[in-house]
Amino acid sequence: MPHSLSRKIVLHVIFFLSGITTVLIGQVLPVLAKHFTLSDLQVSYFFPAQFAGSLLGTLLTSIAGKRNMYFAATIAGSLLMAGGIILMNVDIFTVCLLGFAINGMGIGLTLPAINMLILEANPDRAGSALSVLNFCWGLGAIVCKPFVDLFGTADHLGMTTWLLAIPIAIGAAVLFLFGAGRRETTAEESWDVPDTTPIWTTPIAWMIAAFNFIHVGFESGIGGWLTTYTGRVPGDPLASWVSPTLLYFLFFVLGRGFAPVLFRFLNESKMLILGLFIILIGMAVILSAPTVLALSLGATIAGFGTSWIFPTNVARFSQTFGPSASRRATPLFILGTLGSALSTWLIGYISDKTGSLHSGMYVLLAAVMLLIILQIAIGTRPVAEARTE
Numbered sequence: 001m002p003h004s005l006s007r008k009i010v011l012h013v014i015f016f017l018s019g020i021t022t023v024l025i026g027q028v029l030p031v032l033a034k035h036f037t038l039s040d041l042q043v044s045y046f047f048p049a050q051f052a053g054s055l056l057g058t059l060l061t062s063i064a065g066k067r068n069m070y071f072a073a074t075i076a077g078s079l080l081m082a083g084g085i086i087l088m089n090v091d092i093f094t095v096c097l098l099g100f101a102i103n104g105m106g107i108g109l110t111l112p113a114i115n116m117l118i119l120e121a122n123p124d125r126a127g128s129a130l131s132v133l134n135f136c137w138g139l140g141a142i143v144c145k146p147f148v149d150l151f152g153t154a155d156h157l158g159m160t161t162w163l164l165a166i167p168i169a170i171g172a173a174v175l176f177l178f179g180a181g182r183r184e185t186t187a188e189e190s191w192d193v194p195d196t197t198p199i200w201t202t203p204i205a206w207m208i209a210a211f212n213f214i215h216v217g218f219e220s221g222i223g224g225w226l227t228t229y230t231g232r233v234p235g236d237p238l239a240s241w242v243s244p245t246l247l248y249f250l251f252f253v254l255g256r257g258f259a260p261v262l263f264r265f266l267n268e269s270k271m272l273i274l275g276l277f278i279i280l281i282g283m284a285v286i287l288s289a290p291t292v293l294a295l296s297l298g299a300t301i302a303g304f305g306t307s308w309i310f311p312t313n314v315a316r317f318s319q320t321f322g323p324s325a326s327r328r329a330t331p332l333f334i335l336g337t338l339g340s341a342l343s344t345w346l347i348g349y350i351s352d353k354t355g356s357l358h359s360g361m362y363v364l365l366a367a368v369m370l371l372i373i374l375q376i377a378i379g380t381r382p383v384a385e386a387r388t389e
Contacts, residue, residue: 007178008121011114012136014078014171018110019140020147020164021081021103025050026224027148027245028088028157030231035155036093040228040357044348047224049097050104051341053084057108058337062330070113071179077109078172082165089161111137112333119318130311131259138253138307145227145245199321199328207378208317209335211371215309217339218279218367222248222306224344225361226299232357235291244296248303255307262308268316269379271308276372278305283365287358343367 025046033043057077064073080102087099115130122129151160199205227245230237237243255275262271282302289295317332343363351360 007175008118010171010174010178011074011117012133014074014110014168014175015114015133016136016140017164017168017171018081018107018114019137019142020144021085021140021168022107022111022137023141023144023223023249024085024088024103024148024164025100026227027145028152028160029224029228031148031152031155031157032096033228036096039352040348040360041352043228044345044352046097046100047220047344047348048341050100050107051220051337051344053101053104053106054108054340055104055334055337057105057110058112058330058333059108060105061109061112061333064109064113065116065330070117071175073109073113074117075172075175075179077106077111077113078168078175080106081110082106082169082172085161085165085168089157108333108337112329115314116329119314130315131256131308134311135253135256138249138256141223141249142246142253144249145243146241149241200331204320204378204381205317206331207374207381208313208320209332211313211374211378212310212332213335213339214367214371214374215313215339216336217343218364218371219306219310220340221343221347221364221367222302225347225357229357229361230292230295233289233292233295235293237292237296242296244292244299247296248299251300251303252307255304256311259308259312268312268319269375271312272316272375273372273379275305275307275309275312276368276375278302279309280365280368280372281305283368287361287365 029043029046032038032046036042057080061070061073061077064070084099084101084103084106087102088096090096090099115133118129118133147164148157148160151163152158223245226248227243230244259271262274266274279302282298282300282305285298285301286295287298289298314329314332317329321328347357347360347363349360350363351357354360
């Protein structure tokens with residue numbers, strides 16, 4: 001098997017494991033809340049810890065990108081994820097919190113770096129390539145809750161952390177070995193054809209970044225709080241293992257697998273509008289759900305609609321400003337991280353102040369409505385305008 005193909009496979013495997021790692025916070029919050037006896041506001045502190053680390057990781061990814069070191073960033077990020085996950089199991093609140101911050105730093109390094117590696121390797125089919133990559137992430141997100149339920153307890157993570165950290169560390173080691181035969185682009189080659197396309201001086205770039213800010217915030221908010229919210233809704237799921245969270249991520253993955261089919265008939269703008277209105281319907285069902293069964297239906301709808309939004313928006317950024325724009329995409333990912341931190345904390349804050357997590361979940365509905373308005377505004381701007389502003 002050629003080394004290039006082997007590396008791509010390992011990158012996709014690590015992206016799968018990072019899917020588990022990214023949404024792990026939402027699945028272990030009920031466990032940690034019980035273990036440390038935390039309120040919703042105290043629980044929400046885990047989110048800023050993880051996303052502060054993720055923000056730092058994203059900034060480091062930007063530095064790595066300027067030096068053509070996305071591959072090295074992936075290895076370093078994987079090792080940080082593994083180390084942070086292990087610290088989550090320590091029976092000291094501050095150390096556990098530190099573990100989430102370190103894990104976040106690893107996520108901030110790994111996810112953008114792998115996205116950019118795959119994007120640059122597939123400039124002519126960016127949308128579909130990123131959909132496949134993020135399909136792997138979604139598979140990890142699906143298995144996360146059953147994984148935690150299987151190897152953890154109601155008030156302790158058990159073997160969950162070790163069984164996740166070890167394969168991530170192994171993946172980093174394998175990438176390191178592959179790296180010895182990887183041809184890097186030299187600095188001279190990188191500057192042979194300087195890219196003078198304006199990006200962050202154009203309104204369209206900041207509109208796309210703002211879209212990412214709100215949408216990644218939505219994804220983190222629903223992924224982070226849905227398990228806890230399910231515990232506050234009366235009734236039982238279809239089966240003990242078929243939770244609303246599992247259904248959300250299951251249809252999140254199915255949607256990413258189905259997205260390439262829709263792309264044959266719809267352009268990016270129409271795909272985004274379609275997905276956002278599906279999410280809106282799902283959120284309406286979630287917020288009005290009187291039982292867990294109804295909540296499961298809403299989570300299913302929202303998961304399907306969310307599935308292709310992120311990769312399509314990233315692909316839109318690259319196609320608007322050219323393939324080399326991937327190395328100048330730092331604000332795009334930083335705003336996504338900030339959106340994650342804000343939305344997840346805001347849900348916990350509103351829940352604590354009102355005494356109702358249901359009230360906090362309205363943050364997600366507001367996010368979807370803002371996304372629809374923003375997408376309509378972006379869709380009315382001609383692509384050529386981005387290159388001439």
